[in-house]
Amino acid sequence: MFGGRAPVLVLSQNTKRNSGRKVQVENINAGKQIADVIRTCLGPQAMLKMLMDPMGGIVMTNDGNAILREITVQHPAAKSMIEIARTQDEEVGDGTTSVIVLAGEMLVTAEQFLEQQIHPTIIIRQYKQALEDMVSLLEGPLSIPINKSDKTAMANVVKSCIGTKFIGKWADMAVKIALDAVSTVMLVEDGRTEIDLKRYAKVEKIPGSSIEESEVLYGVMINKDVTHPKMSRCIENPRIMLLDCPLEYKKGESQTNVEISGEVDFTRMLEIEEEHVRRVCEDIIALKPDLVITEKGVSDLAQHFLLKAGITALRRVRKSDNNRIARACGATIVHRTEELQESDIGKGCGLFEVKKLGDEYFTYLTKCTNPKACTILLRGASKDVLNETERNLQDAMQVARNIFLNPRLVPGGGAIEMAVAHQLLQKATHGPYRALAHTLEIIPRTLAQNCGANTIRTLTALRAKHASHTDTTKPCCWGIDGESGNLVEQGPDGVWEPLTVKLQVYKTAVETAILLLRIDDIVSGSKKQGEKNEPPKPSQVAEGHE
Template identity: 30%
Template sequence: MMQPQIILLKEGTDSSQGVPQIVSNINACQSVADAVRTTLGPRGMDKLIINDQGKSIISNDGATILKNLDIVHPAAKTLVDIAKSQDAEVGDGTTSVVLLAGEFLKQSKPFIEENVHPQIVIRAFRKATDLAVQRIKEISVKVKKDDKGEHRELLEKCAATTLSSKLVAHQKDFFAKMVVDAVMHLDELLPLNMIGVKKVTGGALEDSMLVAGVAFKKTFSYAGFEMQRKQYEKPLIALLNVELELKAEKENAEVRVDNVQEYQSIVDAEWKILYEKLDHVHKSGAKVVLSKLPIGDVATQYFADRDMFCAGRVPDEDLKRTLKACGGSIQTTCQNLASNVLGSCEKFEEIQIGGERYNLFTGCPQARTCTMILRGGAEQFIEETERSLHDAIMIVRRAMKNDAVVAGVNV
């Protein structure tokens, strides 16, 4: 009598194992390594990738390329994870880790084919890792943090080495100085989210600038903003999450009135509520009013008449960075706007950058923050510049936190 067949795995599952499967995994990983191999080094080439949405990405960054490749092989996916973890932990060297992993697998392939047990190969790799780490510690150079000039020069070299294989290699000295300035502007914890990056198309790469404070694109403006001042010295800043405009009721709003006077009283009440809010903001002494929600044309003109600047619909990220840098707190009401809930900075100004208007807050007392404003031709070009600078920022942060570096090649 035949034994009944027990199916443990779902239909279509590949349950191959042993040497052929390990070799198959190695081959898959080698294919991934070959995909990014030519991006490495000063003569490395960029890759053009079209994603599912039809957006084109031009990049030299290993992690970015692998993220956008639709890799389905499970073993090859581990190489993508290696690149992602390298990007998160160190920031640079994402291509190098993939190539090294691919090369190690390639060297182990003949041993696997000759039936050497994988555990023996792994044991050898572990021993080699210990020896490599030991050797790296021997040849590492201690960072002299006491000599400020030498320390800064070393950091600039680290940044330039990172940028030498990127799209911005020709401007690496310019950007290396900018990156070091940006990281040195932060406090001891070196929080990455306190470096903002804004992109403005047009202009040359050298037109990029570093703002020692918070900068964001001018938000949508209502009538009356032309009359507002564009520059203030030591202003108080009100950060709101309040809508300052007359609401047009649409859904589920039904008001029944018997005569015109009742209707007029409803309209008057609405105006009174708005003006009460505006009066409270004005009496607080704030000169700059930022809100996450819209600030309408009535409010804009009200503030303009009283020598105040306002901006509504400020993106959440920008509002939070302004909060951290300038102090104060985000208010959900206009009542009791005391001085302890208002922020402040040394200087506020609105300037023209390319085709955009930007609001700049400099001399922020609470937290040390800065904003990079990148310029360049095509959108993809600026995005790749941002990715390159992210790598350089991460490396400079790493060099400032650690007390030793290993020499790289700066061609």
């Protein structure tokens, strides 16, 4: 591959190289700075950040992932910290702020051991051991099961997730929307539960009216109007046909040249086009559908034939919307009209209607008998309010999804962090292991700080509560009330969090800290402006043996 020669490493004069302890300290500082930006966004008394994007738009949010997406950083370690918030959001949809705060604190804790000349590998080994113990504690005695059919208990858990967010004022409505959406989309097949929120729970944001008028539609809503003004706009129990092919004459695939020598030839061409469109429409009309939805175009001639047969048509519908309609009404998307069968027709939709909201027309396919897809209609005063509401609602739906998939809970308000820290400290023998246990206390400490409480006094009292807890079969539920900063015991109506979220937070935070501690060299070979691409001097080339 290299023509018989070993690969060549070129270190030019402008290649910047930092190594060893200096790089580790820089990485730790970068992680700490990112954590400091996010720290005030934890808990119900969280502050908002106002972000300006390059286009001049503004975003106001306290969602850790949304903030980090907008921040531009240069340092590679800071970029990897931002990446973990994205990972956390994609995996479980919640805990993005906690994971950054924890990872930053774990890095800062490691710094004291690096100063004592302890090798990073030893610190990493202790961190890994602590993570294994954390996972076994969380999956064992420190989490409790929840009954998925208990609506009140499920609602309390989702409510605790959105209590810290902007949408907290309308918590009951948001919880109902989240639970309804998740239970609608849930599909159980062969003992396996699948909840695909991204694909089948679409959020439609329409400015105007108030947030209280938001609702879950058991079916699909799309921003389309009928193709012809005389077509029916309200049909009960429609027979729905979904197509993925154009209802118009197919143009040549590549550059097609047609030579016309006489007037008759041109007339014959138009006749062939018309015959093709008529044949396609006859295939459709034979099955007597009430509504035809296609992802491609519908020609004027096809509209004429369909209108005569009393069929309503929608065109240029997105593929993702078509898939949702197929799942909601039980239809099959057909790619060629010649292959249409009675079994492809969707009969599961109760009502098709076109409504006007604001200045635009929207098609509703609702009252479905067994919809496995839904649309969440969000109303609000402005686009900023709607965007923030959508971000919060996505978190709520992800939390509901996590409980349905893994129905185990841990106490919130910093209680589980203190419980895990207390258990780890009893096992701890080495410095880094003990230090990692202490880092978990950053979550209750930050909650207390954000409330304006006396941090030292509150944490000392909380430690005492956990130290006096003797029942090993269940977790100690004493945590911090995020509103007032006082100690509170999380009862049945308290703050509870899904086990899945906590496990992911700890795994991601510890593994990121380990990854950044492993780095002892940063090499960047960027060219200075105006520098010519000159061949390297012999002294700058490190060559392998031939």
